Amino acid sequence: MHILLERVGRGDVRATWLDSSHGGGAGRSETLALDALPEFVRTEETGAGGGGDRPRWVWDDTRAWYPALLSAGVRVERCVDLRLCHVILRNSTLTASTPLARAEPGRWDVAVEPEAEAPTAHTALFDFDEALFDSEEPAETANATTPSIRDEFAAQEEAVAASADPRRLRLLLAAESAGALIGVELQHAGLPYSAERHDELLTDLLGPRPAYGRPAVLETLARELRDQLDAPDLNPDSPPDLLKALQRAGIMATSTRSWELRRIEHPVIDPLLRYKKLSRLLTANGWTWLDAWVHDGRFRPDYVPGGVVTGRWATRGGGALQLPRQVRGAVVADPGWKLVVADAAQLEPRVLTGLSGDQAMAAAGRGKDLYEGIVASGAVEARAQAKVAMLGAMYGATTGESGRLMPRLTRAFPRAVRLVEEAARAGERGEKVTSRLGRSSPVPGGRWAAAQSAASASDATEADERRARSLSRDWGRFTRNFVVQASAAEWALCWMAELRNRLTALAPDEPLTASPHLVYFLHDEVIVHTPEALADEVAAAVHAAAQQAGRLLFGGFPVEFPVTAAIVDSYAEAK
DNA sequence: CACGGGTGCGCG
């Protein structure tokens, strides 16, 4: 049962029941006041609405509808996020011939990430009404050229049904929509975060928070650098300035990057690297960051599901996906609660195994660390080699150690290597590639195509050809990686969606934050905040969900997806 | 003064 929600008039909501057993025809509909919506949704979710099963809510944008429901204490089990699903169906090679994909661009194709779109947790500027409606289109745009929500949903259903693989696309759209719900729930719950511990950590490393200027430790280091380099006016934060000072002191660096400086033997290098590390901590995750993003014991970043072309998530503000190891000790469970920190081991190579159906690689990953398994297969001698070779295969390395290992990897795992090679060749030709469940890569832009035709013109210069070839190879590396990264993102979404269901089942009648709930997601890693008594069950759910995700993507193919699940008080204790 | 590109580095 689907229930479609849309805004009508000034401040009303129309709910329309779509009966899938009658060809998607619309059943009854009901108009209600906006402030009655949470109670309405709650009623339908608890099955008291009359229907037996719980509904799948169909709406234009989860970020616009769901925060207010959560704030009112109402959780939603399933939805269709039409905006996110539209992007997938519009671009997928599996739906390329459908009307939805061939239509002129319309309201569903405009990028919806303007700053004003979603209410953010750290401003009180938006109340319920504004969050839902201020950014919506004016009512009178519901005309023939801008498909209504119902028409769009019908077009999407039609596109899936007519696609080359409805089962996979349906799964992808469900997973993407579940991700949209989870993204809002993550922000609502927030990551348990101790501002006190963070402050202690900063004070230990940098000295006390200064009223202005550099903290004492950085100031001391800066002075030391100026002395040693005999450059009294040096600003170590200015790379050009710093590079000149190094060269004047006889240090022949070509840049000021840490990895390059690290190889130079000179007394100034050690304090310089310490300065850079601490300076980074201060600017990226210092007291200013703490003030901006941590409130009431929670870090609430703004997640953007589907924000990356591969389907990975992005975040806006707070740098949530770059939370450095250095500060993870400040992520702490509430008293009486635990964190279950879970992480998928070697996710991308395992996804490649499933994509390619490479039995040899599946065997290498069975029951053990995949890289050790590759060593055991005899393809390479050491784990580090296995890792660098696999990364090279998935990223398109051609030189260096990784490039040299490629022939051996190819001999041992021809199917896996062939899959990424073919993805690279397709990209070099400017073609799309498609993930396991049906997300397709973009095609290169006009500049790329122009460079290619310039190179094949009769008056092409050698420089034209070199440039075209280079761009072509670049795009091939992107598509090579796309098939793996996008499919891994799908696995992660399925994993998380399965886990979310299992967590709900552990305490079905509790509000989100009173029971085990997801609080963090980082590509192949999740954190659950749970009452201590349920931690073991959460860890079991994490494992079971991973197995289920593997089956959803790869059916009976025997590729394993082992996950670790550490029950800890602080994020820093996990691995 | 605002803006945007470049640099550098955090994460996977």
Add this chain to the structure above:
DNA sequence: AAAGCGCGCACCCGTG
């Protein structure tokens, strides 16, 4: 140019 993929963010600095 770190050997290669995907990001976000802070800062510097040149340009308008």
